[in-house]
Amino acid sequence: MLGESTAVNLLKHYCVKMKINVEDISAKDLPDLATSMKPMLAVWLGSAGAARVSEEIAHMGGKAAAK
Amino acid sequence: MKSKQIIIPFIVSLLLAPLASVVAWREGGASAGGTAVKCLFALTVLVEVVALAQAISAKKLFSRGDAGYLTWTLIVAFLMIRLIAELRLITLTFNLVHVPGNIDMASPGLFFYVVWLRYLYTLSDLLFIGALVSAIRTYKMTGLTFNLEVADYIYILLVLAVPSLTYIFKSNLGSAGLITLDNYIATYRLVAVLFGGAIAALCLAVRRYASQMGGGAVARVWNAVVVAGIARDASFLTLALISRSWRPVAEFGEQYLLFVFAVCWLLAGLYQQEIVPGARKPSVMAHTKQAQGSIAGS
DSSP, X not given: OOOHHHHHHHHHHHHHHXXXXXXXXXXXXXXXXXXXXHHHHHHHHHHHHHHHHHXXXXXXXXXXXXX | OOHHHHHHHHHHHHHHHHHHHHHHHHHXXXXXXXHHHHHHHHHHHHHHHHHHHHHHHHHTTSOTTSHHHXXXXXXXXXXXXXXXXXXXXXXXXXXXXXXXXXXGGSOHHHHIIIIIGGGHHHHHHHHHHHHHHHHHHHHHHTOSOOOOOHHHHHHHHHHHHHHHHHHHTXXXXXXXXXXXXXXXXXXXXXXXXXXXXXHHHHXXXXXXXHHHTTSOHHHHHHHHHHHHHHHHHHHHHHHHHHXXXXXXXXXXXXXXXXXXXXXXXXXXXXXXXXXXXXTTOHHHHHHHHHHHHHHHHO
8 A cells, every 4th residue: 555665664664663673573563553643644644544454454463473 | 448349459459540641631631631530639628528537536546645635636637637638629610610810810719729729738748747757756755766777777768869850850740739729839839848848758767666566457558558658759859850841741740649648548538447346346345354353353
């Protein structure tokens, strides 16, 4: 959706903000990451779109953590 | 409406339009060739109507507080004013308004309608510039690194040379087009090409940012806008460069590029809505809020 480079940059940006290492990210971090990414996603997708995408990311994280 | 439904008819029309024009010229001469250009113009306006409707739908994806809201509001205003200007041109092209041979002999109202109201296009271009500036601001405010490269500055310089080139060939500007009712049109076209140059330069900046995204649906939206902006600028250059020597080709070329411009805007509106499918559907929103509630509660 945002393109590979943007997605990677976005992830790095938020890892710096949340003071965690990119390599250390696990599925349980995804809900928090998704919530903090929401404002930036809203820039391109609108609030409703950002909420939906963020929820999908969080859901993915929840599912992976459960496994 | 889906973008996939537009792509194939668009490609087919890009091939068919020049073919139809050539056939019209061979079979019916200048008059039939002119009719073919007028038909393409009518089709372009029709596409612009649909593009405006899609841009309005795309704007609804953004809340007032979103950065994209201003960008899409400016895009809607731009397309709306442009459409009003196109409706004026339709009345003149299809002789729905009677205009005397010498516009200086017309009533003040008619003079205003023919000569001054064409600057509605300039007003709409200003809004387009505003939308592009807002889009660039949006990219910047994400905090991610989006930068122009040396090659971009060279392209921007080349694009900014278009108004200069048009000025050199300004004597050609009044000699072709759908309507050549008055001598004031050359001045308007010079103003328009200046704004067109600014639009194309901003489009190049947006293109670089979109390409730095490494693909994706958002980049697709802005790439369509960039092609639209460049096609509009190129339409003026076509008129300026070849209208004296190949007038029919120049007239067709201008309208052909404006058709590309209109379809690209239609695609941009559709692509924006397809980024997050169903983002506006109430059931989806309700589901999202419910899910958010359960995440917050857990």
